[in-house]
Amino acid sequence: MKRFIFEEEHEMFRESFRTFLQKEVVPYRDEWRQAGMVPREVYRKAGEMGFLVPQAPEELGGLGLDDFRFQQIIAEEMGACGETGFISNLHTSIVAPFILANGSETLQQKYIPGSVTGELILGIAMTEPDAGSDVAGMRTTAVDQGDHYLLNGNKTYISNGICGDLFVVAARTNPDIPHAISLFAVEANFDGFIRGANLKKMGMKSQDTAELFFDNVKVPKENLIGVEGEGFKYLMAGLAKERLSCAMWNIGLAQYGLDLTVEFVKERKAFGKSVAQFQNTQFKLADLKARLDAITALCDQLSIAINQGHATSEDASSAKLLSSELLCDVADEGVQLHGGAGYMEEYPICHLYKDSRITRIFAGTSEIMKLIIARDMFKD
Ligand SMILES: Cc1cc2nc3c(=O)[nH]c(=O)nc-3n(C[C@H](O)[C@H](O)[C@H](O)COP(=O)(O)OP(=O)(O)OC[C@H]3O[C@@H](n4cnc5c(N)ncnc54)[C@H](O)[C@@H]3O)c2cc1C
Structure with missing residues (x-):
């Protein structure tokens, strides 16, 4: 079917992303499936070529391609190459936008440049053992302690749970109001951040999926994404x-x-x-x-x-x-x-x-x- 929404610049972007995937991803499909995850280097290589978070503004290291058609091309070509572990559309179109759209300038400067280069691999942690479809049922809490929030709880089935460096974590900030959820940017190297094992799955074998545990994790106030309770x-x-x-x-x-x-x-x-x-x-x-x-x-x-x-x-x-x-x-x-x-x-x-x-x-x-x-x- 002939498609009419793409212009020359989109076709060039598609061609170069496809070439990248054929060279840096497709030949390693079996190897990555055996390993149960993709290597960090593929994110760095994709970052070098401008294929991660291309919508980020230039002052944060991105290409300023704030046109969803580029993200559409990334998602389609990721699928079309048949490798389901290197899900750069999760990183680019799902996680980074929370920081880009709602994060403070400080937070954007702290995390977006690393997300663009692939130095930081992103994930999102919403699902809990007792709260999947029903987000309001989540139990993870973040309690305001003055200069930081104290994060406690656990999340499950988190994509990039093993290789991820930064997670957008949803937690309750007011125990009395079920929808009073806030989002936080949580680094994997914060004290009390614990990863579970790489879960054994039916498919998507090269995609690492894990449980995450938060044991009194001190999250700096500036890592609150947007306004408390608006998550x-x-x-x-x-x-x-x-x-x-x-x-x-x-x-x-x-x-x-x-x-x-x-x-x-x-x-x-x-x-x-x-x-x-x-x-x-x-x-x-x-x-x-x-x-x-x-x-x-x-x-x-x-x-x-x-x-x-x-x-x-x-x-x-x-x-x-x-x-x-x-x-x-x-x-x-x-x-x-x-x-x-x-x-x-x-x-x-x-x-x-x-x-x-x-x-x-x-x-x-x-x-x-x-x-x-x-x-x-x-x-x-
Ligand atoms: C490989 C993998 C990767 C994932 N990656 C992530 C991730 O990166 N981050 C993250 O936060 N989560 C992730 N998830 C979690 C995923 O989003 C949830 O599994 C999904 O939202 C369903 O939630 P649940 O498993 O708790 O199922 P449940 O909510 O318990 O649902 C069980 C069944 O009940 C049905 N059901 C529930 N409510 C209703 C209703 N109101 N009406 C009718 N039917 C209903 C559901 O459709 C389903 O069929 C991942 C899961 C997997 C398996």
Whole structure:
């Protein structure tokens, strides 16, 4: 499908990011899966090339590319390369924006330059063992002690939990008001910051995911992001971009899955012809391609809406819902059309099948996406 929202500068950015991924990421996919994480150097290399937080202003080391289409390209190309551990869109489009949009000048100067160079790897810590979809149920507390906050509690399933250096942590600052949540920039080297083990997962094997524990962590006052008690509002505002970025990653991965499958069925022979010649194969793939084109068009539309300041949380939820459900269908049909080979680890579709399953769960489950869309439909 021809896309109309990109100009020459976007195409050049896409081409150079794709070249970077083919050289510095794709050849190491298996090695990183075995290691259970990606090496720090890949962040530094990406940073050197301007692929981390390119939206940051030049005075903070960024490229000043405050046009969401660049972040869209990062998310799509990350997906399209099929490596799911180096999730630089988490760093760029999900975590850094909390500091850029709401952090004080001091905080931005302290952390954004390192995030742009890749010296600092970022993560976000919201989920707790007893509070995932229901953010208001979180128990981690940050108590004002005059010159610092005392942070106590624990978070789970945190991406970059092992390799991350700086985490945006959500904590309750008023025990009596469930939505009185504040966000803090918490360095992994603060005393009392403890990482759990690298969790063993179904897929995304090269992405380190861990529990984080905060045992009387003294967080300097200046590391409060924005205004105390306003964290819930910042999270809700940030989640629209986060979900859109996930949707763009999903469409990149879905295209990757379709390409793998088309290539395979053209080669594979059964009953004297290629599997690609069966009408069932063609119809299945055509159906997926049509859905992919429609969701891509929606994402393109929303990228422009973000630039113009009127993308809504419901719109982003629709894109995340549809794209993650599509991706799982692409992976499932892809395995089916590969036959037994699809179940073998030496075939990339096998990894895509395992990697894609989480996209219906993280950054808000499909059910929560429907809840947000329905809430808007039924509001009075
Ligand atoms: C690999 C991985 C990486 C992750 N990375 C991060 C990260 O970096 N940072 C972070 O903070 N979190 C992260 N998460 C956590 C993730 O965002 C949560 O797992 C997700 O939000 C769901 O929360 P939960 O696991 O507590 O499930 P629950 O909230 O317990 O949900 C269980 C089921 O109940 C359903 N449900 C819940 N509420 C409703 C409702 N109101 N109506 C209908 N159905 C409902 C859900 O849809 C789901 O099907 C990650 C998780 C994984 C697995």
